[in-house]
Amino acid sequence: xxxxxxxxxxxxxxxxxxxxxxxxxxxxxxxxxxxxxxxxxxxxxxxxxxxxxxxxxxxxxxxxxxxxxxxxxxxxxxxxxxxxxxxxxxxxxxxxxxxxxxxxxxxxxxxxxxxxxxxxxxxxxxxxxxxxxxxxxxxxxxxxxxxxxxxxxxxxxxxxxxxxxxxxxxxxxxxxxxxxxxxxxxxxxxxxxxx
Amino acid sequence: xxxxxxxxxxxxxxxxxxxxxxxxxxxxxxxxxxxxxxxxxxxxxxxxxxxxxxxxxxxxxxxxxxxxxxxxxxxxxxxxxxxxxxxxxxxxxxxxxxxxxxxxxxxxxxxxxxxxxxxxxxxxxxxxxxxxxxxxxxxxxxxxxxxxxxxxxxxxxxxxxxxxxxxxxxxxxxxxxxxxxxxxxxxxxxxxxxxxxxxxxxxxxxxxxxxxxxxxxxxxxxxxxxxxxxxxxxxxxxxxxxxxxxxxxxxxxxxxxxxxxxxxxxxxxxxxxxxxxxxxxxxxxxxxxxxxxxxxxxxxxxxxxxxxxxxxxxxxxxxxxxxxxxxxxxxxxxxxxxxxxxxxxxxxxxxxxxxxxxxxxxxxxxxxxxxxxxxxxxxxxxxxxxxxxxxxxxxxxxxxxxxxxxxxxxxxxxxxxxxxxxxxxxxxxxxxxxxxxxxxxxxxxxxxxxxxxxxxxxxxxxxxxxxxxxxxxxxxxxxxxxxxxxxxxxxxxxxxxxxxxxxxxxxxxxxxxxxxxxxxxxxxxxxxxxxxxxxxxxxxxxxxxxxxxxxxxxxxxxxxxxxxxxxxxxxxxxxxxxxxxxxxxxxxxxxxxxxxxxxxxxxxxxxxxxxxxxxxxxxxxx
Numbered sequence: 001x002x003x004x005x006x007x008x009x010x011x012x013x014x015x016x017x018x019x020x021x022x023x024x025x026x027x028x029x030x031x032x033x034x035x036x037x038x039x040x041x042x043x044x045x046x047x048x049x050x051x052x053x054x055x056x057x058x059x060x061x062x063x064x065x066x067x068x069x070x071x072x073x074x075x076x077x078x079x080x081x082x083x084x085x086x087x088x089x090x091x092x093x094x095x096x097x098x099x100x101x102x103x104x105x106x107x108x109x110x111x112x113x114x115x116x117x118x119x120x121x122x123x124x125x126x127x128x129x130x131x132x133x134x135x136x137x138x139x140x141x142x143x144x145x146x147x148x149x150x151x152x153x154x155x156x157x158x159x160x161x162x163x164x165x166x167x168x169x170x171x172x173x174x175x176x177x178x179x180x181x182x183x184x185x186x187x188x189x190x191x192x193x194x195x
Numbered sequence: 196x197x198x199x200x201x202x203x204x205x206x207x208x209x210x211x212x213x214x215x216x217x218x219x220x221x222x223x224x225x226x227x228x229x230x231x232x233x234x235x236x237x238x239x240x241x242x243x244x245x246x247x248x249x250x251x252x253x254x255x256x257x258x259x260x261x262x263x264x265x266x267x268x269x270x271x272x273x274x275x276x277x278x279x280x281x282x283x284x285x286x287x288x289x290x291x292x293x294x295x296x297x298x299x300x301x302x303x304x305x306x307x308x309x310x311x312x313x314x315x316x317x318x319x320x321x322x323x324x325x326x327x328x329x330x331x332x333x334x335x336x337x338x339x340x341x342x343x344x345x346x347x348x349x350x351x352x353x354x355x356x357x358x359x360x361x362x363x364x365x366x367x368x369x370x371x372x373x374x375x376x377x378x379x380x381x382x383x384x385x386x387x388x389x390x391x392x393x394x395x396x397x398x399x400x401x402x403x404x405x406x407x408x409x410x411x412x413x414x415x416x417x418x419x420x421x422x423x424x425x426x427x428x429x430x431x432x433x434x435x436x437x438x439x440x441x442x443x444x445x446x447x448x449x450x451x452x453x454x455x456x457x458x459x460x461x462x463x464x465x466x467x468x469x470x471x472x473x474x475x476x477x478x479x480x481x482x483x484x485x486x487x488x489x490x491x492x493x494x495x496x497x498x499x500x501x502x503x504x505x506x507x508x509x510x511x512x513x514x515x516x517x518x519x520x521x522x523x524x525x526x527x528x529x530x531x532x533x534x535x536x537x538x539x540x541x542x543x544x545x546x547x548x549x550x551x552x553x554x555x556x557x558x559x560x561x562x563x564x565x566x567x568x569x570x571x572x573x574x575x576x577x578x579x580x581x582x583x584x585x586x587x588x589x590x591x592x593x594x595x596x597x598x599x600x601x602x603x604x605x606x607x608x609x610x611x612x613x614x615x616x617x618x619x620x621x622x623x624x625x626x627x628x629x630x631x632x633x634x635x636x637x638x639x640x641x642x643x644x645x646x647x648x649x650x651x652x653x654x655x656x657x658x659x660x661x662x663x664x665x666x667x668x669x670x671x672x673x674x675x676x677x678x679x680x681x682x683x684x685x686x687x688x689x690x691x692x693x694x695x696x697x698x699x700x701x702x703x704x705x706x707x708x709x710x711x712x713x714x715x716x717x718x719x720x721x722x723x724x725x726x727x728x729x730x731x732x733x734x735x736x737x738x739x740x741x742x743x744x745x746x747x748x749x750x751x752x753x754x755x756x757x758x759x760x761x762x763x764x765x766x767x768x769x770x771x772x773x774x775x776x777x778x779x780x781x782x783x784x785x786x787x788x789x790x791x792x793x794x795x796x797x798x799x800x801x802x803x804x805x806x807x808x809x810x811x812x813x814x815x816x817x
Binding site: 141145 | 309313316317318323364467469
C-alpha cells in the first residue's frame with residue numbers, strides 16, 4: 001500500500017515537473033515569436049521612409065517603389081491577421097509568403113539603388129540602408145531564435161515520458177516552425193549572362 | 196543548445212579550479228617569502244622569532260613567527276582581493292572605464308557607432324539576452340573586444356576602434372557574438388572573480404614598486420640615507436621580485452583556466468550567428484594584420500584574459516591567455532589551408548589610411564561636440580556654408596589652409612593648385628567648389644576661415660600636424676618667394692601649429708635684431724605709402740618711437756622674404772620688447788592717417804605671431 005502510494009506520489013511529481021517544463025518551453029517560443037513580431041513591425045515602419053527617400057531620385061523606376069509599398073501593405077495585414085487568435089500554421093505560412101514578397105521587393109529596390117550613385121551617397125539613404133540590413137539580420141536572428149525555441153519545445157514534447165503527459169494537458173499539437181524565405185538569397189543580384 | 200544555467204554550472208566548476216590554483220599560488224608565495232624576510236632580519240641583527248611571540252619557548256617562537264607571517268600575508272592578500280572584488284562587482288562598466296572605454300550613446304549619429312549598436316542588438320536577439328551596454332576603446336588601433344560584467348543585466352561589450360574600422364559588418368558581428376557567448380557561458384563572472392584573486396597576487400609587485408619609489412624619494416631631501424629608507428627599498432625590491440613571481444603565477448593560472456573556453460566561446464559564436472566562416476575571417480584579419488595586436492593600456496595586463504584575442508604577447512607561449520589564432524581558425528574553418536597571406540602593399544596603405552580615418556573620425560567627434568556647444572560656430576558669418584564645413588573637418592582643413600596660402604601670380608598659382616589636387620586626401624569636387632567660393636571672400640573672412648581651420652587641424656595627431664606643416668612649406672614657398680597674403684596665412688598657420696618650438700634660435704646679438712626691426716618697418720612703410728618721402732617720414736616716426744636709428748631702403752621690392760626672415764628673428768625678443776615693436780609698427784602705419792589692407796594684414800600677422808594684442812587688428816576690411 002505504502003509502496004503504491006510512494007509510486008503515485010513520484011508519478012504525480014514527475015507529471016507536475018513535465019507539465020511545468022512544457023509551459024516554460026511554450027512561453028519561451030511564444031516570447032521568441034513576439035520578438036519576430038517586433039522586428040517585422042520595425043521593418044514595416046522602415047519601408048515608408050525608404051520609399052520617401054528613394055522617390056526623390058528614382059522617378060522613372062516607380063514600379064519598383066510601388067511593388068515595395070504593395071508588398072509592405074500585404075505584410076502588414078498578414079501580421080495583423082496573425083494577431084487575431086492563436087498562432088496557427090496557415091496564418092504563419094501566409095505571413096511567411098507576404099514577408100518573402102516584401103523581402104524580394106526590397107531586394108529589387110536595393111539593386112536599383114546601386115545604379116544611382118547620388119542616391120547611394122545620400123546620407124539618409126546610407127542610414128536607412130544600414131537600418132534595413134540590421135533589420136533583416138534581426139528578423140533572421142529572431143526567426144532563428146524562435147525556431148530554436150520551437151524545436152526545444154517539440155522535441156521535449158515528443159520525447160518519452162512527456163509524450164504521455166503532453167496530450168492530456170493541452171500540448172497536443174506541435175508548434176509550427178517558421179519558414180520565411182531567406183532574405184540573404186533574395187538580396188543577391190540576378191545573374192546576367194551574355195551568351 | 197545548452198541553456199544558460201548549464202553553462203553556469205560548468206563555470207562554477209571552473210571557479211573551483213581557479214580557487215584551488217589560487218590557494219596553491221598563494222601558499223607558494225608565502226613559503227617563498229619566508230626566506231628573504233629571515234635573511235633581512237639576520238642582516239639587521241634582530242631575532243625574527245620575537246616578532247609575534249615573545250615567550251621563552253624557542254620552538255613556539257619559531258612556530259609563532261611562521262604562522263604570524265603567513266597569516267599577515269594572507270590577510271593582506273585577502274583585503275586586496277575583497278577590495279577588487281567589490282569594485283568589479285558593480286558591473287562591467289567599471290572595467291570598461293578602467294580600460295579607457297567610452298560608452299556609445301544609443302542615439303549616436305556616428306555611422307560606425309550606429310553599426311556597432313545595431314550589430315549588438317541583432318546578436319542579443321539571436322542569444323535571447325538583454326542588450327548589454329556598448330563601449331568603444333577609442334584609442335586602440337588594434338583589433339580586439341571584450342565582455343565584462345557580474346550579472347547578466349550589468350554586462351557590457353567593448354570593441355576597439357581598430358576592430359570597428361578594419362572588420363566588415365559580418366566579421367564584427369562574429370566578434371560580438373563571441374563576446375556574447377562569454378556572457379552566456381558565465382565566463383564574465385568567472386573573469387571578475389579571477390581578476391580579483393589575481394589582483395591579490397599581483398598587487399604585491401605594485402606595492403613593491405611604490406615602496407622603492409617612496410624610499411628613493413624620501414632619502415633625497417635630507418641628503419643622507421637613513422636606515423629606514425634603505426630597509427624600505429630592500430623590502431620594496433623583494434616585494435617587486437615576488438610581485439614578478441606573482442604575475443607569472445597569475446598568468447599561468449589564467450592560461451590554465453581560460454584557454455579552453457575561448458574555443459567554447461568561438462563555438463558559441465558560430466551557434467549564434469550560424470556563420471563560423473565570418474568569425475574565422477575576423478581571426479584571420481587579426482593574424483594577418485601587419486601590426487602587433489597588443490593593447491596600449493596600463494592596466495591591460497590585469498584584464499588580458501577578458502579579450503577576444505591575445506591582448507599582450509607573453510614571453511612564454513604557454514603563458515598566453517588565448518589559444519593560437521591558427522588553431523582557432525582551423526577549428527572554425529577546417530578547409531583553411533593554414534597559410535597567412537602577407538598583406539599586399541595596398542592593404543598596408545589602407546591601414547595607414549584607416550589610422551588617418553581614425554584620427555579624422557575622432558577629431559570629427561571633437562569638432563562635433565564643439566559645434567553642439569556653440570551652434571553658431573559652424574555657420575561662419577558671410578562665408579559659404581560649404582567652406583565652413585570644410586574648415587571644421589580636420590582632413591579637409593589641411594588643403595583648405597593650403598588654398599588660402601596660394602600665390603597671387605597666375606602661373607605659380609596653377610602649379611600650386613596642381614600640387615594640392617594631387618594630395619591623397621583632396622576631393623576634386625569639393626576642391627573646385629572651395630576654389631570658387633574662396634575667390635569671392637575678403638581678407639577678414641579668409642582670416643576667420645583660417646582660424647577655424649587651424650582649430651580643426653589641432654585635432655589631428657601630432658605627427659600629422661608636422662607632416663602637414665612640411666607639405667605646406669613645400670607647396671606654398673615657391674622658389675623661396677611669397678606674396679604678402681600668402682606669407683601672412685603661412686606664418687599664421689605655422690605659428691599656430693608649432694607653438695611649442697618657437698624661440699629655438701636663442702639669444703641673438705643686438706645688431707641682428709636691429710636690422711630685423713629695420714627691415715620690418717621698412718616693409719610696413721613701403722606698403723602703406725606710395726610716395727618715397729612719406730615712406731621715409733613714417734619710418735622716422737617709428738624709429739624715434741623705438742629709439743633705434745634706421746636706414747631707409749627705398750626699394751619696395753622683395754619685401755616679403757625680408758619680412759619673413761625678420762619675423763623669425765623678432766620672435767625671440769622678450770614679450771615687453773615685442774609690445775614696443777608692435778606699437779612702433781602701428782605708429783608707422785598710421786602716420787599718414789589712413790590704413791590700407793596690406794598694412795593691416797601685415798600688422799595682424801605680426802601681432803598674432805608675436806602674441807601681442809593690437810587695436811588695428813580688430814578692424815579688418817571685409
